[in-house]
Amino acid sequence: MSAVPAPRPDQQPADAPEAGAGSALPRRERDVLAFERQWWRHAGAKEAAIKERFGLSATRYYQVLNGVIDRPEALAVDPLLVRRLRRMRATRQRQRAARTLGTGG
Secondary structure, three states, X not given: OOOOOOOOOOOOOOOOOOHHHHOOOOHHHHHHHHHHOOOOOOHHHHHHHXXXXXXXXXXXXXXXHHHHHOOHHHHHHOHHHHHHHHHHHHHXXXXXXXXXXXXXX
């Protein structure tokens, strides 16, 4: 076969942290982190995959993701990913606050 299937949360990529490192995280939260390691060309494709894989709306998924990246156990599982997601969240929060307060934009 020449096509490579998309990675699934239950199939860890070779560069993913070892399963033992995330044993403190519930399976669903490890699956969310594994899902976030993927790159998406279009937002709509990611939203459809969220619905298919997790059975959640995009809004609920991102609420779950925000809870996951706040956990110290998640930082232990994949520090680079978690720090990147935290930075992205902080940037969006600053931009939102600036728009709300009218101090930039």
